Amino acid sequence: MPVEIPVDSVGLVTPQTVTFSAPLELECGRCLPGYTLAYETYGTLNAQRSNAILLCHALSGDHHAAGYHSMNDRKPGWWEHLLGPRKAMDTERFFFVCANFIGSCKGSTGPASTNPETGAPWGLDFPMVTVRDWVKTQAELADYLGIEQWAAVVGGSLGGMQVMQWSMDYPERLRHAVVIAAAPKLTAQNIAFNEVCRQAIMTDPEFYNGRYYAHNTKPRRGLSLARMIGHITYLSDNAMRTKFGRDTRGGKAFSFGFDVDFEVESYLRYQGSSFVERFDANSYLYITKALDYFDPASTWGGNLAEAFASTRANFLVISFSSDWRFSPERSREIVQALYTCNRDVSYAEIEAEHGHDSFLMPIPQYVAVLGTYLGRVAEEVGA
Amino acid sequence: MPVEIPVDSVGLVTPQTVTFSAPLELECGRCLPGYTLAYETYGTLNAQRSNAILLCHALSGDHHAAGYHSMNDRKPGWWEHLLGPRKAMDTERFFFVCANFIGSCKGSTGPASTNPETGAPWGLDFPMVTVRDWVKTQAELADYLGIEQWAAVVGGSLGGMQVMQWSMDYPERLRHAVVIAAAPKLTAQNIAFNEVCRQAIMTDPEFYNGRYYAHNTKPRRGLSLARMIGHITYLSDNAMRTKFGRDTRGGKAFSFGFDVDFEVESYLRYQGSSFVERFDANSYLYITKALDYFDPASTWGGNLAEAFASTRANFLVISFSSDWRFSPERSREIVQALYTCNRDVSYAEIEAEHGHDSFLMPIPQYVAVLGTYLGRVAEEVGA
Structure with missing residues (x-):
């Protein structure tokens, strides 16, 4: 419990929900009869609606990226170190949106939700959802919020996979793609x-x-x-x-x-x-399973550069030296593919000893790279 | 099932057992009231008893290192590729002994054996056994077989840990110590x-x-x-x-x-x-647990060189480039400690892509290093 909220925190935040009642066609071929997304926002959307950044969370993450839900909260959101007023992800300049993805259990529709056909929890009758499906629901959320184009979509680990998928599926709807500690597909070991x-x-x-x-x-x-x-x-x-x-x-x-x-x-x-x-x-x-299935190059005969060819965003790719879950080598595959199809890409390999978890930590070089990049984005979009 | 036994195999072998009825004092402070060892031998002990090599097995291994138990065997012993007539471990020159260690379940006394006090299986009442205890039982086996000094003690992985312990606990009883794909202690990740x-x-x-x-x-x-x-x-x-x-x-x-x-x-x-x-x-x-506890340097304030100072054997240390369970770095710690205390040590880091399992595979460079080294040992001991 914070005795008082730190001044560099976004402070108390209130989760919101939105329910989409139209059926959602999924990659697996099945349909979800409507769904709810739980989400949070931080900062203020400007009049031009040009300063919105979507944050994509990882496996065990959720929509609570920063701040506190109450004065009794033991811990702040998962990206508290990086997200707040004058932080690398600056809430004085940008309007951040983070939604719990469907299939999860933190407020968005998932296997623990009620199956309207039976009145009981879905359990394993819940349809399989994929990274592509998540991006589709996030696009519906963007429509709902009146955001035509994100200044950036940012995510780490599985979140970084969503960022790549965004750049491929909605090339005109994001200016920048920030892919952190991710991989273009899982290895056999993963x-x-x-x-x-x-x-x-x-x-x-x-x-x-x-x-x-x-x-x-x-x-x-x-x-x-x-x-x-x-x-x-x-x-x-x-x-x-x-x-x-x-x-x-x-x-x-x-x-x-x-x-x-x-x-x-x-x-x-x-x-x-x-x-x-x-x-x-x-x-x-x-x-x-969504992690295992993610492999955007597979529809292009395994050619990742072709998968990226239709993208329009500028990319920032960040990896961490000691990450053995998604090693720097995997990030370099992404960077190489982006070079091959002439995308604008910056790459930073951060010296860090915390392994994959580094993407959650306030490592100075990491904070600096991210802050500098988003500072330029802010100028570009008039934030 | 082999239709016929390959000519480079030791062929059909018969496991043997020996029971020691004297109580065995263990490192944990408890006593085992006698114990049985299952073991196999390959090749012939020469008249001078100078050509005996002890093989130490790993976690899921056993005393069946080579050959077949019957014509119905689906697979030969676990070191078949390296052990046999004119192989790297040459049964025409050496007499090999391999014993299942106590605590295991392949014929030697372990938690599935009968507790003489209760007439029921020991289960978790079986006393904790350590690498040091295993070496002690192997020394009793050597006495039983009339082997005063091993020409070499050889082992991979957990087997390599037993080899190091042998060199420390019975310095005069082995001429050579061959430590393969091992580590001086487990890391926190292990x-x-x-x-x-x-x-x-x-x-x-x-x-x-x-x-x-x-x-x-x-x-x-x-x-x-x-x-x-x-x-x-x-x-x-x-x-x-x-x-x-x-x-x-x-x-x-x-x-x-x-x-x-x-x-x-x-x-x-x-x-x-x-x-x-x-x-x-x-x-x-x-x-x-025996793996976790192994740390011979701990009684020397963490100084591995001091732990090796009393050893007399010559060492061959082998690691494999892609082994991430016990990486080459861990073998180099062993080598460095041996250098520090002026032991005779050869080191080979084998390029191999099979990871830790490489120590079981007939990788040509590995076979050559091991064969050449043991060839020299054979000459030295008149084998």
Whole structure:
């Protein structure tokens, strides 16, 4: 709980929702009979409506990118370090919009929502959603908000994939695309980790084939394991070494048993169990599948440059040296493809030891690159 | 099933057992009231008893390093590619011994064995065993076989840790130490992966606190997940890309559901479920703990060179470029410590794309390094 809100925070924010009642045709071929998006905004839309920036969140993220919901909030939004008055993403110049994507569980329609046909939660009857579908719903939100063109679309990790998809599907509707710690598609190893996470959830006896809501339970063990695995891939080996090393909990001698010996074990168990309280297991399944499926080059015979050929945005691509989930090499593939099709692209590889999680951290070089780039965007759009 | 045994194989081998009835004092402070070791031998011990080589196996390995148990065997032993007549580990010159370590489940005493006090399987009442304990039992086996000094002790991965421990605990009893794809201790990331595997097993409702034997069941889901996670860490990202890429199973279109889409998913599920049939979950817990605890430098204030100072063996250290479980950097720590205390050490970093699993593969440069080194050892010991 903040005793007082820091002056460089956007302060108290109120989540909003909008419901679209027209059926949404999805990439999988099925239709969602209307849907709700939960979203937040920060800053003020100018009269020309030229200063709007869309933020796209990652796997376990949501629409709460900055500020506090109440004075009792333990933590601010996930991009608090970068988003606020006079920060790299400056709320005194831009109007930011961040929406929870469908399939998630933070207020937008997802597998835990009520299926209007049955009156019960969708569970695994919820249709598969993809990055392309998310971008489509975000375009409907832009229409609703009266935003013809985003000054920029910005996202990290899975959010960066949405940014790329935006540039391809609505080339005229964004001036700048900021792709952070992303990849043009998952590798076999990425998919393998996702699959183990899904198997952990789906083989949990309390999963009940996704109908655990009706049994007043949830697949806690499976979701907790999934989060533990995820956490290992978000941190670098070095970051873990710095943070925990081989320190034993409380400096104690080895237990020679199966309780916690090492600090890192204690940390992982906590990460796993706390995640269970705030995330829906079915959503985890759907979102990891959307990650696996993302591969915009696939419709162009695997040629990423052709996938980008129709884009109009200017690109900023940012990667982090110690990120092994989506390594700098993966960002360079994006940059190379953009060069090949003569797009305007800037690339920064940030020295950082926090692994994939770096995109959430206030690393000075990262803050500077992002702030400088968006400063120029602000001038360009008269923000 | 081999229609006929290949001529470069050791052929049909018969596992042996030996039972030591004296209590074994363990590093954890507890005592094991006697124990059995399952072991195999290949080649012939010469009259001077100078040509014996001890092989140390890894996590899921066993004493069956080469050859076939019957004409119905689907596969030969785990080091078949490297061990046999005129191979890198030449059974025409050396007498090889490989024993299943205690705590495992392949014939040596472990948590699935009967606790003489209760007449029931030990389960989690089995005492914790460490790399040091394993080396102690292997020394008792050497006594039993009348081998005063090994020409070499050779092992990969966890096997390499046993080799290092041998060189420290019984400096006069081995002439050469061959440490392959190992590390002087686990990193926080290594421990983290082990902990997730253990949590997968221990939170499986069919684990019954390790007493699943009495319930006629086993924690299949948990052990299968553990194996899947392990497999990802054994292969390199590149090896997975080469082997599976983003290929869908049977070249089919996306299912937009939660069945197998990608080949890599199918592979992992198979690896997981087949492992459950051949490995005991409690053993998996004990062995990963032995890995976590291994840190011979810890009794020397973290100074690995001091830990090696009392050793007398000559060392060959081998690492593989794409191994990210125990990277070449970790092998170089071993080499550096050996240099510091003026030990005789050769080091080879093998270009290989198979990740940690490379130590099991017949990679030509690896075969050549190992064969040449052991060829010199053979001359030295008159083998």
